[in-house]
Amino acid sequence: RxxxxxxxxxxxxxxxxxxxxxxxxxxxxxxxxxxxxxxLPESLMTFDLYDTIVRLERDNPDDKLDQYAAMIPKIGCNRPTLDYLMRFLSKLCENSTVNKMSASNASIVFGPTLIRARVETIETTLNSPIVNSAVQVLIE
Incomplete structure (x- = not known):
């Protein structure tokens, strides 16, 4: 530490x-x-998008990628940081055979910090796999 x-x-x-x-x-x-x-006072994928992201991952519509693309402008000043981090993680995951960091593993590591609810509850904790899945989509 x-x-x-x-x-x-x-x-x-x-x-x-x-x-x-x-x-x-x-x-x-x-x-x-x-x-x-x-x-950070607010996660990169803003608190206001949390419910939308969870719903999107649960429903898994055919146009999910388009819906994520439409969300990105809504994160405002966080966009450059999120973009840079996702490109970095994507590049990191390209070497997953060597570093064991697949997009799935990276999403488990970074998901809870990138997408958070305004108030943490038992329900939001139970949504962790859903949040991780959303981050995996963003990395890939």
Missing amino acids: TEISALKELFDNYNEGERDLSRYNIHAICGVLKLWLRE
Whole structure:
């Protein structure tokens, strides 16, 4: 946990120039990214979209991809960050035979931080597999 704390401090001071991360464990770097996403006041896929996303994954309509595409403009200023992260995760998953990080695995890791309800309840916890499925679609 201390390595993540040290990285978080570096991350929080990003405007002080480029940092050498080569001495840090890759899992700690991923951990600080997840922590940063979790600490955002609102998830990248905004709270207002949570119910729509869950319903879309449950109903699984033929035009699901089109509906996701229509949602993306609704996330406003989060769009560039989400776009960059999805492209990064997609590239990461291209090497899943080596790194064991398939789109399914990446969605389990990042799903709960990218799509959150405004208020966490037992129901939203039970929706975790649905949320992960939505993130998998975005990664792929």
